Amino acid sequence: MNEPLHGPSGRAETIAAFHAGLGLDGPTWRAAGWGSEDLQRVRFEALTRAAGYAGGTVLDWGCGPGDLYFHLRAMRLPLHYTGVDLNPAMVELATCRGVPGVSLLPVAETPAGRHDYVFLSGVFQFADPDDPLYYLSTLEHAYDISGRAVAANFLSANRPAAARAHDELYADPSVLMRFAAALTDRWRIDHAYHPQGADFTIALLR
Incomplete structure (x- = not known):
């Protein structure tokens, strides 16, 4: 992969190029960039578990091919779904x-x-050297527009070096914990669901 471009426009172009390289004709979990259907599922389960999801209105920010919609629908809880994505091909x-x-x-x-x-x-896949903490402002806005909870997953800074890519964002869970605690006294972090501790999910609760 080429060096990522920086800033919001650059990140959008990097994301679009990444997904274009994966192709859109195969399984949707692959088009979304996950390593397997099971790894996509455990991330979705971590998101809903951390958020205490009980049905309601949902914003899927970075919806990709819409796999989370089908996961939520299968839970048979009340659901009014909205999905947004930067990538026209995914929409x-x-x-x-x-x-x-x-x-x-x-x-x-x-x-x-x-x-x-x-x-x-999967929204925070790529690093931005010009704005290395861009994900914090995105999370804060997501919290501002949430009524019950916001939940996000990250590639972990604890991921083994051999399993890293040079242009991806590997977030420090301790940074996210301090950020969460500054916004709310109700938050959760789950660093236990992914093999090798390579991924974690954080939820900010109302």
Whole structure:
């Protein structure tokens, strides 16, 4: 992969190029960038578990092909789903699969409205040397528009060096814990569900 471009526009282009390289004709978990269907599922389970998901209005920020929608629907809880993504190809794929409420999120814009739950799965894949903590402002906005909880997953700084890519973001769980504690006294972190401790999920609760 080429060196990632920096800033919101650059990150969007890097993400689009990454997914284009994976192709859109195979399994949707592969198009979304996960290593397997099982690894996608355990991340979705970690998100809903950490958020205490009990049904309601959901914003899937970075919805990709819409796999989270089908995961939530299978839980048979009340669901009003909204999905946004920076990548037009992903929005088209999700729409073609019958995922409701999906739209393109313009680069450098953030979602509006109010949602019981805001989920961000795979959104923070790439690093940005010009704005290394960009993910904190995104999380704070997600918390501001959530009514019950926001939950996001991250590649962990504890991931073994041999399993890292040079352009990806590996977040320090301790940084996220301090950030969470500054926003709310109700938060959870789960660093136990992924092999080798390579991934973690954090939720900020209302």
